[in-house]
Amino acid sequence: MNVTINDSCIGCGACESICDAVFHVEDKAVVTKANVAGNEDCVQEAANACPVSAIEVE
Ligand code: SF4
Incomplete structure (x- = not known):
């Protein structure tokens, strides 16, 4: 799983509260x-919760 943050991020902190590892x-x-390996579930949850869809998961 490759995780990147795009330029839309507004720094709201939601992803950290969901998946602080x-x-x-x-x-x-x-x-x-x-730390992505082993935390895929919360990474996906954070990506779904991001208000501006800034978390890109491949
Ligand atoms: S949830 Fe989305 S907008 Fe908020 S800090 Fe994380 S990546 Fe940025």
Whole structure:
């Protein structure tokens, strides 16, 4: 699973609250790629919850 954040991110923090092992938000969300394996379910949940569809999952 490849996870990226696109330029739409508004830094709302929702992804970090849902999946804090993978997402960290300061101005914008940052992905800790090393932690994606094993956290796919919450990554997908965060992608679905992002209000601006900024989390791209492949
Ligand atoms: S939920 Fe979406 S808009 Fe909010 S911080 Fe995460 S990536 Fe950015």
